[in-house]
Amino acid sequence: MAGSMHDAPLTVENVPLSKLTLDPHNARLHGQENLASIKGSLEVFGQREAIVVRRANNTVIGGNGRVEAMRDMGWTHCSVAYVDCTDAEATALGLALNRTAETATWNADQLDTLLAEVRDAGFSTDSFGFSEAQVDRLLNDIAEAKAETDAQEQAEADAAVEGGGDPDVDVTDIEPPADPITKVGDIWGMGEAFYCESCKTWELP
Numbered sequence: 001m002a003g004s005m006h007d008a009p010l011t012v013e014n015v016p017l018s019k020l021t022l023d024p025h026n027a028r029l030h031g032q033e034n035l036a037s038i039k040g041s042l043e044v045f046g047q048r049e050a051i052v053v054r055r056a057n058n059t060v061i062g063g064n065g066r067v068e069a070m071r072d073m074g075w076t077h078c079s080v081a082y083v084d085c086t087d088a089e090a091t092a093l094g095l096a097l098n099r100t101a102e103t104a105t106w107n108a109d110q111l112d113t114l115l116a117e118v119r120d121a122g123f124s125t126d127s128f129g130f131s132e133a134q135v136d137r138l139l140n141d142i143a144e145a146k147a148e149t150d151a152q153e154q155a156e157a158d159a160a161v162e163g164g165g166d167p168d169v170d171v172t173d174i175e176p177p178a179d180p181i182t183k184v185g186d187i188w189g190m191g192e193a194f195y196c197e198s199c200k201t202w203e204l205p
Contacts, residue, residue: 005083005084005085005089005093008083008084010081011081011082012050012079012080012081013079013080013081013082014077014078014079014080015053015077015078015080016076016077017067017070017071017075017076017077017078018076019058020051020053020058020059020060020067020078020080021057021058021059021060022059022060022064022067022068023059023060023061023064023094025091026060026064026094027094027095027098028064028065028098030064030065030068034065034129035065035068035069035072037127037128037129038065038066038069038128039069039072039073040126040127040128040129041127041128041129042066042069042070042073043073043127044123044127044128047066047070047078047079049063049066050063050079050080050081051063051066051067051078051079051080051081052080052081052083052093052097053080053081053082053083054082054083054084054085054090055082055083055084056084059090061083061090061093061094061097062093062094062097062098066078105142105145106138106142108139108142108143111135111138111139112139115130115135
């Protein structure tokens with residue numbers, strides 16, 4: 001559902017930090033390690049993303065951590081993108097801004113390559129959240145997530161094979177015929193062609 005601010009143009013203004021109010025209901029917590037990384041990024045690159053603020057009451061919707069870091073660093077002004085919205089829209093937007101980034105995943109190999117490139121270029125990645133310890137934790141999280149996904153996919157594949165293509169089929173519940181046609185030790189002669197149905201289903205043609 002498109003909200004009332006869906007088609008509103010994006011404009012950025014330079015405003016005093018003292019004018020802004022942090023969201024008292026912000027569900028996103030900013031610990032000291034996170035704030036240190038934000039400050040490190042601001043020191044190196046400056047502000048490159050506008051703070052999203054509700055115009056009606058100057059409450060920060062997106063960027064509470066950055067505003068807190070800027071104040072700690074002694075900044076007096078920042079760039080703000082004002083939005084006109086209802087209470088519900090402000091809450092929904094705040095949740096979306098915080099959630100959408102964290103649902104992305106890292107490519108571990110590409111991350112290693114990029115970190116090496118920027119370090120070779122003279123950047124200290126420690127200052128903005130990529131210290132050796134932080135990278136180790138991140139890569140470990142990536143590896144654990146991949147292992148969990150691979151294990152789940154393998155379990156589903158195994159269940160499909162054992163269940164004749166249907167994970168809900170338990171082969172232990174299938175009773176063998178009382179008088180099977182094929183006996184142990186039988187040798188069958190085939191003609192020019194041999195037709196085999198899918199081994200993933202119990203249904204006969």
